[in-house]
Amino acid sequence: MLAVYVEAAQPDDPLAALQIGERPEPEPADGWVVVEVEAAALNRHDLWSLAGVGLPPSRMPMILGTDAAGTVDGRPVIVHAVITSADWVGDETFDPKRTLLSELHQGTMAQRVAVPRANLIDRPDWLSAAQAACLPTAWLTAYRMLTHDSGLTAGDTVLVQGASGGVASAATALGKALGLRVWVTGTSEAKRAAALERGAAAAFEPGARLPERVDAVIETVGEATWAHSLRSLRPGGTIVCAGATSGFNPPAELNRVFFQQLRVIGSTMGNRQQFAALLALLESSGVRPAIDRLLPLTEAAEGFRAMAEGNVDGKVVLVP
Incomplete structure (x- = not known):
């Protein structure tokens, strides 16, 4: 074959x-x-x-x-x-x-x-x-990050780094469907425009200073965006990390982590129950x-x- x-x-x-x-x-x-x-x-x-x-x-x-x-x-x-x-x-x-x-x-x-x-x-x-x-890898991963690991509830603000990637583009669309205010970063005007069409409330250049700090960050980029992710979180906020496409060894900035009481949560894939919940959300929201x-x-x-x-x-x- x-x-x-x-x-x-x-x-x-x-x-x-x-x-x-x-x-x-x-x-x-x-x-x-x-x-x-x-x-x-x-x-x-x-x-x-x-x-x-x-x-x-x-x-x-x-x-x-x-x-x-x-x-x-x-x-x-x-x-x-x-x-x-x-x-x-x-x-x-x-x-x-x-x-x-x-x-x-x-x-x-x-x-x-x-x-x-x-x-x-x-x-x-x-x-x-x-x-x-x-769905099985990128979309299920994004769903688990947003619902199981982030601590987010409807109305919260989440930053999605590198919004054109598989997990990031899924997180943008799913975040909107879950009632979150989704902000994204993208390396080109075209990628930022596409993220806005998928439901992002705002799109920024990588590393840009945000209008306010966010409740959580969806992080799959790694070294290139890690410092920006930490700086973008409100005190007590959460980074959910499920990948590191730009490298696995970012500067830890542990002083910021403990002083701001930030949470860093690892996330991998999802289980069958979460897959069923993802399908139910796609059906009810019309997101594809x-x-x-x-x-x-x-x-x-x-x-x-x-x-x-x-x-x-x-x-x-x-x-x-």
Whole structure:
């Protein structure tokens, strides 16, 4: 079957590691099923995989992709990407042995993918396969950040850093739907305008002084925006961090953290209950994922290049 995969990582030039070609058909284990993939979304995780981050040579070749929507015996489904250990009970995101598809098990950027039957979520008829494929990583992460981790309530103000990224664009639209006042930063006028169209109340250049301090910051950029995030919080405010696309080692500024009594909360993905709540919010609000471009698997390199260069607004989706 046709797939997008990595055979040998290239830490200094991740895009050079991208391969598109034939890979073996999936062979599902007990309790697993094969999904006919209709759409698979790109995430920053896939670029890390091409660089060998979290993916040792012993697990390669590895088909990329954590997210997919498709069918199983004609049943439209979305794949919940968090794979737990067999004996785990409770919130999937706290399982210390959890993995995502494309880490231990082959990923979703293929014509077919094997997944645990328990990871199938019924896809509602009001959601297209391409839209559904955007949800399991970026949109579910944004939903958990806003509802579970931030301490925000309707009427509060949240700053979303780097508003054109997958999680950030989702947080902008979902924040509006949740009744929050959403402010964003964006590196270009076009990205800021797009965020305003998605529901942001105001858009600023990176590092800009804000009109007032915010209740929480959605942080996925890391080193480039961390100091601005800390300075932008009101005393007692919260940074929710779910990524660091610009680097993992920002200046801590611990004096500001303890003197202002700031909270720094880590957030990763979401569980099935939160996925169900996300779907309910999308249905009631009419919000749908923003798709930057839809590409066939054979043109995956274009999507990876655009994501690596930051030239996307929303999600890149691949279709077999």
